[in-house]
Amino acid sequence: MTTSFKGPKPSRRQFLTGAAAAGAGAVAAKAGHAASPNPLITDVQPWASGWGDPVDATPYGMPIKFEDHVIRRNVEWLTADTISSINFTPIHALDGTITPQGCAFERHHSGAIELAKPDYRLMINGLVDTPLVFSYEDLERFPRENHVYFCECAANTGMEWAGAQLNGAQYTHGMIHNMEYTGVPLRTLLQEAGLDAAGDLSDKWVFVEGADASSNGRSIPMDKALDDVLVAFKANGEALRKEHGYPVRLVVPGWEGNMWVKWLRRVEVMDGPVESREETSKYTDVLEDGTARKWTWVMDAKSVITSPSPQMPITHGAGPLVITGMAWSGHGRITRVDVSKDGGKTWETARLAKQGDPKALTRFYLDTNWDGEEMLLQSRAMDETGYVQPTKAQLREVRGLNSIYHNNCIQTWHVKPNGEAENVEVS
Numbered sequence: 001m002t003t004s005f006k007g008p009k010p011s012r013r014q015f016l017t018g019a020a021a022a023g024a025g026a027v028a029a030k031a032g033h034a035a036s037p038n039p040l041i042t043d044v045q046p047w048a049s050g051w052g053d054p055v056d057a058t059p060y061g062m063p064i065k066f067e068d069h070v071i072r073r074n075v076e077w078l079t080a081d082t083i084s085s086i087n088f089t090p091i092h093a094l095d096g097t098i099t100p101q102g103c104a105f106e107r108h109h110s111g112a113i114e115l116a117k118p119d120y121r122l123m124i125n126g127l128v129d130t131p132l133v134f135s136y137e138d139l140e141r142f143p144r145e146n147h148v149y150f151c152e153c154a155a156n157t158g159m160e161w162a163g164a165q166l167n168g169a170q171y172t173h174g175m176i177h178n179m180e181y182t183g184v185p186l187r188t189l190l191q192e193a194g195l196d197a198a199g200d201l202s203d204k205w206v207f208v209e210g211a212d213a214s215s216n217g218r219s220i221p222m223d224k225a226l227d228d229v230l231v232a233f234k235a236n237g238e239a240l241r242k243e244h245g246y247p248v249r250l251v252v253p254g255w256e257g258n259m260w261v262k263w264l265r266r267v268e269v270m271d272g273p274v275e276s277r278e279e280t281s282k283y284t285d286v287l288e289d290g291t292a293r294k295w296t297w298v299m300d301a302k303s304v305i306t307s308p309s310p311q312m313p314i315t316h317g318a319g320p321l322v323i324t325g326m327a328w329s330g331h332g333r334i335t336r337v338d339v340s341k342d343g344g345k346t347w348e349t350a351r352l353a354k355q356g357d358p359k360a361l362t363r364f365y366l367d368t369n370w371d372g373e374e375m376l377l378q379s380r381a382m383d384e385t386g387y388v389q390p391t392k393a394q395l396r397e398v399r400g401l402n403s404i405y406h407n408n409c410i411q412t413w414h415v416k417p418n419g420e421a422e423n424v425e426v427s
Contacts, residue, residue: 123266160392250262
């Protein structure tokens with residue numbers, strides 16, 4: 001469908017002086033109205049008056065200096081030392097769904113290590129027919145796949161459990177990234193080693209560990225290991241970054257990020273789970289009565305509005321406004337996202353930028369008109385299983401106030417008449 005302009009065709013001079021703005025819509029009227037010609041249009045600017053950089057000025061392309069604020073950030077008081085800590089993806093400043101590797105959050109338990117490809121080895125052992133050791137070059141010879149998945153730390157939004165704490169989407173929801181991974185299905189390597197020795201696979205597990213000092217061992221049920229787990233060596237088309245497990249990491253789609261073991265060095269087929277530190281004293285959900293719920297691997301449907309938000313205030317005043325954010329679910333595709341401007345009293349269905357991919361971020365937009373009054377912005381995601389993102393009150397009713405992990409509650413931003421926003425709780 002095409003849209004034709006109604007009325008007389010404006011001249012170039014009318015556009016420059018703003019005389020034609022009234023017929024070009026509200027956005028154009030706001031942007032184009034001027035009492036005199038705009039020198040940024042009519043005058044030759046410095047950037048058009050001489051040579052630019054040659055093609056080899058930056059052999060590996062970097063963001064332009066005007067975007068140097070779009071960076072990962074940590075919270076100094078969150079951990080005793082940054083060696084075993086986390087930083088946060090600047091989700092407020094990104095659009096679309098793919099996270100640049102240089103912006104994707106980091107989580108380390110003993111620091112990011114340098115492991116060269118020639119020194120890399122991956123061992124498959126335990127209840128297999130033939131224990132095997134693969135080099136990096138060996139892995140590259142297997143048939144590979146490409147998939148886009150989100151990786152979310154189980155502690156994402158965890159500091160918000162007891163109430164509004166951190167003022168920014170980067171800090172409340174930034175322990176997440178979404179990248180295209182390239183690698184070999186784990187099932188291919190397990191089948192190469194042979195699983196006849198394991199017998200009945202329905203009750204078998206694999207234990208995976210990394211080559212760093214912490215090893216970060218995790219147990220994974222065999223049915224998941226044979227499903228969609230990927231032994232990945234590239235992200236977004238290039239080699240993994242050091243902080244993301246170069247040269248090889250595990251990708252466990254839809255499940256908590258702690259299981260995405262970096263610098264993957266060993267996969268052992270076992271009769272049962274190991275009950276390691278990372279799946280007993282950590283990464284379990286403590287309920288109100290003090291008992292801990294474990295094996296809660298899947299990241300349930302969740303969403304957050306990234307703009308407007310505390311780090312992305314409204315600066316253009318009243319008028320047309322694009323409300324945007326992202327939604328995701330470890331159970332599959334996001335099918336719908338609703339947005340509320342009044343703290344959950346009424347809801348409008350947002351526009352999905354494209355049909356949601358399974359276990360990947362989905363971008364949503366609500367194109368609206370802001371009258372300059374305060375708003376209580378919320379988003380609510382739904383996935384293909386019918387699951388609906390809960391309020392914080394609904395989560396607390398089941399789990400109390402002791403939890404840290406798996407907080408997928410509806411987030412609220414209070415947008416003030418001046419366009420600034422802050423983190424508040426409307427549970």
